[in-house]
Amino acid sequence: MARTFNKVILIGNLGRDPETRTLPSGAKVTEFSVATTESYTTRTGEKVEQTTWFRAEAWERLSDIASQYLKKGDQVYLEGRLRMEEFTDxxxxxxxxxxxxxxxxNLMGSGGRNEEGGFTPTTASTSSTPAPTAAATPAAPRPTTPVTPAFNSGSDEDDLPF
Incomplete structure (x- = not known):
């Protein structure tokens, strides 16, 4: 059997506030809708915007984070698995x-603003290792001249240190 892979990355905006429910098994799930918009120009020069809506569901730990921090209009970065769902309206x-x-x-935009007005990125993942987060302070400037290591073997030969 051939190997398959289903991984999707979305950056979009929440269309409604998240709704959290607890299943009879005790598992928590938070559902919310996310919109992505693509714009392009047709051959006739008409500018067109096309919006695609996704239903998102976050379980357990991510459910807690989504229900606590997300609100309608927030921009989010999401990774996950995609599937088509049929239902009756x-x-x-x-x-x-x-x-x-x-x-x-990953909360983006104003969703991560702290009390001082600065941006504090928030990242969460279902993996057991903590997800990397960006620093809230700017990185130190890089040197403009190349830095060479201070290794001296004590001889004129090209000795490697290993």
């Missing part, structure tokens, strides 16, 4: 939607 029509099972969540 209130009028009885069969509809379909793309559902994303969130495996990594």
């Amino acid at each position: 209130k009028e009885g029509n069969t509809r379909s939607a793309l559902r994303l099972r969130v495996m990594e969540l």
